[in-house]
Amino acid sequence: MHIEIATLFPEMCEAVLSESIVGRARRAGKISLHCRQIREYTLDKHRRVDDTPYGGGMGMVMQCEPIYNCYKAVCQELGTKPHTIYMSPKGRIFDQKRAVELSGMDNILIICGHYEGVDQRVIDKIVDEELSIGDYVLTGGELPAMVVADTVARMCEGVLSDEVCFTDESIYSGLLEYPQYTRPEVWEGEAVPPVLLSGHHKNIENWRHEQSLKLTAERRPDLLAKYNAENK
Known part of the structure; x- marks a missing residue:
């Protein structure tokens, strides 16, 4: 399995997902996981990825283009469209049943929102499902993305010593x-x-x-x- 995480804070995700069982599985080649910096895909010279919301309101909204460019780069490198997840408090509650289903997929891309969220147009264009880890609001999608990645990765073949370890x-x-x-x-x-x-x-x-x-x-x-x- 290959998991991509698109985020403004790849170092934060790497710090967690390079340790313990998932980290060992990555080093042993049992799973592949890449944390991708969304800012690298903006054309803005200041690497800006957000702007004020139309209609007014507090905070900033992440723009379509950097996320879409990141998505296209992932598709090109993989040679296929990954199952694309957006972590959002508006999404379906993530549970073990969905984790089992996701563990059977070959490629997953998890998009982490930040600020006041992501422009709806890019969600409509590329996202296959929205997931939430609970009925509360976090600063960004990084912690939920790591929860999903850890839960899914540990059920992939060879990550744990025996299937009974998770069943x-x-x-x-x-x-x-x-x-x-x-x-x-x-x-x-x-x-x-x-x-x-x-x-x-x-x-x-x-x-x-x-x-x-x-x-x-x-x-x-x-x-x-x-x-x-x-x-x-």
Whole structure:
């Protein structure tokens, strides 16, 4: 998979996406990821990429041309049109199901807005979908873009050591993950649940499932209702 991030702050994205699992996967060639500076695609001698909004109002709006030129450069280099995402609080809420779907694509371009957003005309022309990571407003699209890139990248083949590393996690299975424990066996007078020390894999599996059901019922009843409906 190849992921492009078009942004005014590529160094910010690189700082995060060069570390940990995603960073190792990039260095090992399991995924390809490029953070592209939108200012490099403006024809303005001052590298300006924004202007005041028509109709008045506070703030600045990112112009069509630099974003469109960046998009065309990506298409030319890839030899194909990437699936293009604009990170926006007006978009569909990003979830694990959509992450799984995106992980099956070959090329993704994520556009990060800033200031008061992006001229609607370029969104209408090149964007395939708008995504949001929650019902709140951030300074720009960089943090959401990194969330999407990390979530999608870790499900690509070879990024994690085994598929179970993500299929057994919270949300992916439809339930919240069960509690986890490690050494020492007793800490501050609290012992690890005996079933986890039993070596009886079926009992451990049942206990973990029961814990997941319990936690999901307590904290995310909406997820439990959806899980029950899908597993009738």
